[in-house]
Amino acid sequence: SSPALSCACMGSTAVRCRWTSDRDTRMDQRLTIVVTTSPIPSHPSPALLRALFASFAAHLPGFEHCPRILVCDGYRRPTAGGKPQLCSEEAYNCFLDEVDRLSATSTLGPCRVLRLESVHGYGLALGRALEVVETEFVLVVQHDWLLVQNTDLCAAMSAMDSDGEVKSIALQSLTTLGYAKRLRVRYNIELPPSREVCGLTLTPQLFWYDKTHVCRAQHYREVVLRDAPNGVGECPERKYGLEFMWPRLLAAGDRLEEVHREFGVFFWDVGAEVIYHLSGRKLRAAEDLPTGSAVGSDAAPSAGAVVAELHGEARATTAGGYTAAAAERAALVPGLALAKGAEARISAAHGEGPRQHAKFKGRCFICGLKGHSKLLCPARPMEPGLPPEECSRQVIAGC
Numbered sequence: 001s002s003p004a005l006s007c008a009c010m011g012s013t014a015v016r017c018r019w020t021s022d023r024d025t026r027m028d029q030r031l032t033i034v035v036t037t038s039p040i041p042s043h044p045s046p047a048l049l050r051a052l053f054a055s056f057a058a059h060l061p062g063f064e065h066c067p068r069i070l071v072c073d074g075y076r077r078p079t080a081g082g083k084p085q086l087c088s089e090e091a092y093n094c095f096l097d098e099v100d101r102l103s104a105t106s107t108l109g110p111c112r113v114l115r116l117e118s119v120h121g122y123g124l125a126l127g128r129a130l131e132v133v134e135t136e137f138v139l140v141v142q143h144d145w146l147l148v149q150n151t152d153l154c155a156a157m158s159a160m161d162s163d164g165e166v167k168s169i170a171l172q173s174l175t176t177l178g179y180a181k182r183l184r185v186r187y188n189i190e191l192p193p194s195r196e197v198c199g200l201t202l203t204p205q206l207f208w209y210d211k212t213h214v215c216r217a218q219h220y221r222e223v224v225l226r227d228a229p230n231g232v233g234e235c236p237e238r239k240y241g242l243e244f245m246w247p248r249l250l251a252a253g254d255r256l257e258e259v260h261r262e263f264g265v266f267f268w269d270v271g272a273e274v275i276y277h278l279s280g281r282k283l284r285a286a287e288d289l290p291t292g293s294a295v296g297s298d299a300a301p302s303a304g305a306v307v308a309e310l311h312g313e314a315r316a317t318t319a320g321g322y323t324a325a326a327a328e329r330a331a332l333v334p335g336l337a338l339a340k341g342a343e344a345r346i347s348a349a350h351g352e353g354p355r356q357h358a359k360f361k362g363r364c365f366i367c368g369l370k371g372h373s374k375l376l377c378p379a380r381p382m383e384p385g386l387p388p389e390e391c392s393r394q395v396i397a398g399c
Contacts (some may be wrong), residue, residue: 123230259398
């Protein structure tokens with residue numbers, strides 16, 4: 001007989017969730033959390049990693065004991081050339097030593113650490129992690145995407161068990177708020193209808209994003225990474241999403257719903273951000289670390305600890321509806337602050353210093369105009385809800 005889901009919930013928090021079958025396999029043992037990390041300016045501080053794993057404790061109830069794999073990309077490139085790393089080799093090695101210590105003290109939970117000897121890039125590093133995954137499902141997480149809402153992974157796996165056409169379920173971010181409107185305005189595409197599966201609203205996603213998602217490990221190995229192989233420094237979002245999946249869906253025309261079923265990529269539409277982008281490239285270790293968050297501290301944040309304090313909200317844009325939502329949101333994360341360059345650009349945007357003239361070719365997420373980012377938008381008010389002395393410690397939301 002087919003297995004049946006037993007899930008007791010209280011509000012949005014699952015307090016018991018297991019899969020009942022002949023062998024009574026627990027749902028939290030059907031999934032591995034795979035986290036990828038690489039050199040960033042805040043190293044050797046493990047503050048970002050601590051915040052991420054604390055968000056698991058706070059927002060993945062019932063999955064405290066599921067297996068985890070942390071894959072740490074290498075520092076040295078296999079060949080000469082390429083972009084310089086975002087921190088020194090010494091800083092990264094010290095960070096890796098911190099990771100080993102955190103793992104040894106169970107601060108990261110039941111986590112296996114994979115150290116890669118040379119630079120692989122996100123796609124190949126993820127592939128190495130998938131080689132040792134033993135569970136059916138994976139929750140793939142990049143090191144700077146924090147969970148900010150409770151998420152019932154049991155329900156996501158149950159939906160994929162019930163509907164074989166669902167190959168991947170992404171957690172909602174700023175990018176997929178007002179997703180149908182975004183596609184209509186930008187690309188003149190009418191999104192295929194959402195489907196209700198096991199109480200979840202699953203909306204077709206016409207692109208493969210690397211941000212946090214649930215997928216079967218076998219689908220990753222045999223489809224995503226095989227149909228669009230990654231080289232050193234490459235990622236599935238570009239190889240599979242941009243170069244393989246998106247052109248086929250764009251050319252589908254009236255057959256869009258049919259062609260999309262071949263890919264089976266959906267996001268779980270809850271109408272709010274579930275994951276929040278801290279943009280690890282723009283962070284530095286705070287000079288005045290709060291008590292208990294200094295590098296080398298053994299104190300692990302508890303499941304109820306406030307790890308990332310969010311201010312503001314995602315809101316509708318006003319300039320012709322080019323973007324569905326804009327991030328006028330900021331986070332305070334223990335041990336982290338904006339990099340000096342980003343801090344200077346924010347100050348300049350508000351007339352508090354010399355204006356920075358960085359090239360920006362995209363459109364602003366707030367006003368929809370080309371030529372500047374949301375950090376430099378004249379329509380952007382000062383950071384919401386914070387005194388001026390705290391502004392430099394904010395991490396502005398990404399998408």
